[in-house]
Amino acid sequence: MSEHFTTLAGVVVDTRHWIGGERVASAETFTDISPIDGSPLGEIARGGAVEAEAAVAAARAAFPEWAATPRAERARILHAIADGVEKRLEDLARVETLDNGALLRSHRRGVMPRVAHNFRFFADWLLKLEHEDFETRGHTNHVSWDPAGPCVLITPWNAPLMLATWKVAPALAAGNTVILKPAEWSPLTASLLADIAAEAGLLAGVLNVVQGYGAEVGSALVSHPDVRRISFTGSVPTAKRIAAAAAANLTPLSLELGGKSPLLVFADADLDLAVDLAVEQYDNAGQVCLAATRILVESSIVEEFTERFTAKAARLVQGDSRDEATDLGPNIHPRQLEKIDGFVRRALDAGARAVIGGEPNAELGGLFYRPTLLADVAQDSEVVQEEVFGPVLTLQTFDTEQEAVRLANDTRFGLAATLVTGDRERAERVTAQLVAGTVWVNCFFVRDLRAPFGGSRHSGVGREGGNWSFDFYCDVKNTVTAPKGWQQEVTRHG
Known part of the structure; x- marks a missing residue:
């Protein structure tokens, strides 16, 4: 087996980045350790400024074609990714259990099925995303959601794939391209997701996965001037650093920062x-x-x-x-x-x-x-x-x-x-x-993707879920059209 692969519970995982539809190695690696018994799981490619630049360039190059892809086709591909997740559910569950230590039974019965549901939900929501036209003094207002561009998604280690796809699915559905930076303590299922997305027919460069430490590759990503959205789940101190870097480019942020509920x-x-x-x-x-x-x-x-x-x-x-x-x-x-x-x-x-x-x-x-x-x-x-x-x-x-x-x-x-x-x-x-x-x-942890999710005070900025996700991952446009003028244009140019 190549030095760029590791085999865990019978599942082969590529430990390189996924950039522009290709596997990319780095000069340095870091060791991923299982919390269950402290055993090494693999040597993971350690990205930095070079890999960040390459991933943003790939996302930027792929954006026009993906943004122009009809909604129905984008939705079809997201459903195909969900099919791939369900096909490999056991592989994903076993690898993630080794990687972050959460219960295998939970991964099998709840977490990985939710991963597939994330893709299906936002694929279906995309097809019904609309706002009823309305009139202003006889003029017609039409609201539309335009893809924003390359999105950097930085995800945590406590539910790695589920929380990653909570961001990836709406960002892709909206017509954006994605650079996913998984937590360095649990990067492996993000690599498997890249394989699944490629097999589903996702265009090269639409989804990129870059591994490494936040202070290295993460900082380079969130400060990049070509990034149009940043979504982060993690700690308040890290969020403040991300917000400071994003401020230089006025990059919109969505931050989910934990709590003390x-x-x-x-x-x-x-x-x-x-x-x-x-x-x-x-x-x-x-x-x-x-x-x-x-x-x-x-x-x-x-x-x-x-x-x-x-x-x-x-x-x-x-x-x-x-x-x-x-x-x-x-x-x-x-x-x-x-x-x-x-x-x-x-x-x-x-x-x-x-x-x-x-x-x-x-x-x-x-x-x-x-x-x-x-x-x-x-x-x-x-x-x-x-x-x-x-x-x-x-x-x-x-x-x-x-x-x-x-x-x-x-x-x-x-x-x-x-x-x-x-x-x-x-x-x-x-x-x-x-x-x-x-x-x-009188209940706990009843979650529905149609509902807004986010925190108040230091628990976060913004809401995601349903239309709130598309509002964040898109440039929402209102087009106002006058009721008159069409015939005059025909006469003038005809």
């Missing part, structure tokens, strides 16, 4: 439901931007809630992500585990109490951190205010509805919120006051 449990709630939703926040080892990591419980029920929560959390199985019985896998990287443990240790030193967990799982070793619930935490403490991005929840109490809302909104984030109550009127009052891009009432 609350879960409010009122005394009139279905307590079994509330506990189920709270324990669900440990999904993907807590590496979920939408996770409601701040559990806020009405004081009168906190003892019963805590008892039930502790019992249910104790039944979670932590272990190898490839095992069907596993509920919690490892965290992604040694640096991430160190960050998580640092948050917890500082909180404990400051007087917090670990109701459960509070340390790495010494029995498993490696990158496994015990599911943790911290009580006796101050509202202004670091662990309450900052995103941990690990299996760490905090428990606080409130006595009134007003106090619950105040605590829920008292962070710099505003991505999501979850509310559990048996009172419909209370739900309406509270949700109206919560600062969040998404609010779930």
